[in-house]
Amino acid sequence: MSATIIKNGTVVTADLSYKADVRIEGGRITEIGANLTGGTELDATGCYVMPGGIDPHTHLEMPFMGTYSADDFESGTRAALSGGTTMVVDFILPGQGQGLMDAAQMWHNKSGRANCDYSYHMAVTWWGEKVWEGMEDSVKAGITSFKHFMAYKGALMVNDDELFSSFRRVGDLGGLAMVHAENGDVVAELTAKLLAEGNTGPEGHAYSRPPQVEGEATNRAIMIADMAGVPLYVVHVSCEDAHEAIRRARQAGKRVWGEPLIQHLTLDESEYFHPDWDHAARRVMSPPFRNKEHQASLWAGLMSGSLSCVATDHCSFTTEQKRFGVGNFAKIPNGTGGLEDRLPMLWTYGVGTGRLTPNEFVAVTSTNIAKILNLYPKKGAVLVGADADLVVLDPEKEKVISASTQQSAIDYNVFEGQTVKGLPRYVLTRGQVAIDDGAVKTQEGHGQFVGREARPAVNRALSQWKDLTAPRPVVRTGIPATGV
Numbered sequence: 001m002s003a004t005i006i007k008n009g010t011v012v013t014a015d016l017s018y019k020a021d022v023r024i025e026g027g028r029i030t031e032i033g034a035n036l037t038g039g040t041e042l043d044a045t046g047c048y049v050m051p052g053g054i055d056p057h058t059h060l061e062m063p064f065m066g067t068y069s070a071d072d073f074e075s076g077t078r079a080a081l082s083g084g085t086t087m088v089v090d091f092i093l094p095g096q097g098q099g100l101m102d103a104a105q106m107w108h109n110k111s112g113r114a115n116c117d118y119s120y121h122m123a124v125t126w127w128g129e130k131v132w133e134g135m136e137d138s139v140k141a142g143i144t145s146f147k148h149f150m151a152y153k154g155a156l157m158v159n160d161d162e163l164f165s166s167f168r169r170v171g172d173l174g175g176l177a178m179v180h181a182e183n184g185d186v187v188a189e190l191t192a193k194l195l196a197e198g199n200t201g202p203e204g205h206a207y208s209r210p211p212q213v214e215g216e217a218t219n220r221a222i223m224i225a226d227m228a229g230v231p232l233y234v235v236h237v238s239c240e241d242a243h244e245a246i247r248r249a250r251q252a253g254k255r256v257w258g259e260p261l262i263q264h265l266t267l268d269e270s271e272y273f274h275p276d277w278d279h280a281a282r283r284v285m286s287p288p289f290r291n292k293e294h295q296a297s298l299w300a301g302l303m304s305g306s307l308s309c310v311a312t313d314h315c316s317f318t319t320e321q322k323r324f325g326v327g328n329f330a331k332i333p334n335g336t337g338g339l340e341d342r343l344p345m346l347w348t349y350g351v352g353t354g355r356l357t358p359n360e361f362v363a364v365t366s367t368n369i370a371k372i373l374n375l376y377p378k379k380g381a382v383l384v385g386a387d388a389d390l391v392v393l394d395p396e397k398e399k400v401i402s403a404s405t406q407q408s409a410i411d412y413n414v415f416e417g418q419t420v421k422g423l424p425r426y427v428l429t430r431g432q433v434a435i436d437d438g439a440v441k442t443q444e445g446h447g448q449f450v451g452r453e454a455r456p457a458v459n460r461a462l463s464q465w466k467d468l469t470a471p472r473p474v475v476r477t478g479i480p481a482t483g484v
């Protein structure tokens, strides 16, 4: 078996930085130490050798709002690898009335083209016995996290009774509950009012989803999850209102995690006031971009640990697709891209500004989510035995982000013109070099599905705690005689 050795770099993990070489054989790390020899050498002088990024939130080739997101598993994972992300977790979206495992099969049919490893979350898009049944099959198939949309009324949204039933089921199965937290009823009312008043442009999208709709839904989901006894992961946390609810829950001992996106950390609401309709519509996503105070809150959350993972929610649409919404912002397909840019943007605006240490960077781009999703240490680690999903990051390498040089299939980039400093020299997926100093050497179909075990330690701890504190009848003495 031929070995690869990453030479002369500094290994940076979520908790340590140290000089060492890394030997890779059979797709895994087999040795970490000084002066390793006997294999093909990759020079990492001046570079950091880190666990590859894990993006826990993508929508590749997803049917949504009357179309399909434009990046599929091939272009999406090629974009991921070129930016240092070596694993994506995509959302299976069952249609109304569709069984969960039927939908999973559809996703397996699409993901065979992936260039890097991938896993899935299951979305609970409707509620009934068939879904309840299918959730167990999903867990057995290694899909142990279940996303619920509290928004998109009339399409994907589930109501509170359904949320509570589903959360209890997820808790019983030892899985992770996830939410897209926006109050869909209020959004629908505000949307109708804005359109009736002639607010039809892309800025109307932002007006229809103020931070309060997100704060309210986040708090509601947290309380429902607590009553159901299930850990909760809140996706795309964009504002202080939602962050505050998560921070408070964590301080109270609840098992809740929050995920800000790189877009919300670095772009703000002024994008929606741009005079060019296309510019604004290309940035329409839910939740929308917020003002600078909300951005500061998200950065503070990453720094202090109240927010845990940075994702992209990569759901890209071309300009042509965005134009479905000319004259009615509610018809603009919701979603933005970012897979290729997440690590460079976070390194530049996080580590490059001193908001994050390199170790914290690894934690929020890879290790934390690997632990939350029960992927660690197969993924998210530089340890003997771990998959050799690695990024060799050169902190001096720079580029200007441009749609003309990106891997993503769309015709623009929401980060267009940003200078980023800190780029991959090499990216390895299970030991195979996919990015070689700017050259893309990805291999279609190399990616493998990674199934996950249910009941990680946090679920066991939570169910033990819930059992200890469950309501029990009080055993009483001195019962008065009945019928007196």
Ligand code: URP
Pocket: 059, 180, 284, 285, 286, 287, 313, 315, 334, 335, 336
């Ligand atoms: O606007 C967004 N976020 N589109 C993708 C679907 C979702 O809500 O995550």
Ligand code: ZN
Pocket: 133, 134, 136, 137
């Ligand atoms: Zn079954």
Ligand code: ZN
Pocket: 180, 235, 236, 286
């Ligand atoms: Zn969402």
Ligand code: ZN
Pocket: 057, 058, 059, 313, 315
């Ligand atoms: Zn999403």
